[in-house]
Amino acid sequence: MATTKWSLDPTHSELGFKIKHLMISNVTGRFTQFEGEAETEGDDFTKAKVVANINPASIDTSNQQRDEHLRNADFFATDLHPNMTFVSTKVEKAGDDTFNLYGDLTIKDTTKPVKLSVEQNGVATDPWGNVKAGFSFSGKINRKDWGINYNAALETGGVMLGEELKIQGEVQLVKQA
Template sequence: MKNLLSLLTIAFLSTGVFAQTTWKADKAHSQVSFGITHMTISEVEGLFNEFDATIEASEEDFSDAKYTVEIEVPSIDTGVEMRDNHLRNADFFDAEKYPKMTFVSTSSEKVGEGKYKVTGDLTFHGVTRPVTLDVWHRGTVKDQKGNLISGFAISGEVKRSDFNLGPDFPEAVLSDKVVIDVDAEFKKA
């Protein structure tokens, strides 16, 4: 009986240590932004105002984290309504036909203290491609209500040509490189 109790105690403690945790993006303290070079001389930046993001991890340092992001493409916002409407149409995102953009991680490699290379499948405009993003876990704190909150900075680059985005606009007009920046707080569910 004593051995059985010991085994159950070890199993219980192991489950607690390695328990899967889920973290949901706090949208009031998060943003998904992008930047692209226009006419080779200026940076145009924008946001996607509607998105959901989840992180699942069993390691406290997020070294085994799985990231899932879903973005509502029609929520694109560059601060210029005419440009946003153009980006939503078939010349670019074709948001009516492809209203969602998703990223689902497939691997995470720790490259430094709180720093990771996260690879996953990015899908939008009817195309899925693997991309690798830089992830910086800024830390975890408790908010005023005692909830655990973790902060992340995520950045990377994609080529719009890989997703057939704006194929009629040459690099002299719009760079092929699009910079992605996510700054987000996640609350433990």
């Protein structure tokens, strides 16, 4: 079967996250600059090879002061580590339109395995003849596994930031000619 290449449509894709703040609510954010590609056998995504690159300096939490803090050495150290990557290692069918996507996530030169839950939302042809495939994904990581350890103790007990980071996104891929 022929190999099909797909590229990320950045205008119809998003990459977000959530983390506990003060142990009582979530702060959400997103990365505005990322790219990705996939290789499949025909249009079958069950054996897809996926690669994504994320610019951590593009972090946006709707608060400029917090975003600058997230870019510094306490968190992403974007001056020293200008890229985060995800490279898939395996796809496992979980249901009719659902998959577990396993891969290696590199943040701050540390690479660890992750598992993402993926739902394939369908394939459609846009008005200009481009074939597109849509996916929703989610997962959880422990930020300390990548050396993102910053925190502060609260007077009332507990800490300012949770360790678990929830990742979620929407991806639209465009089939390449």
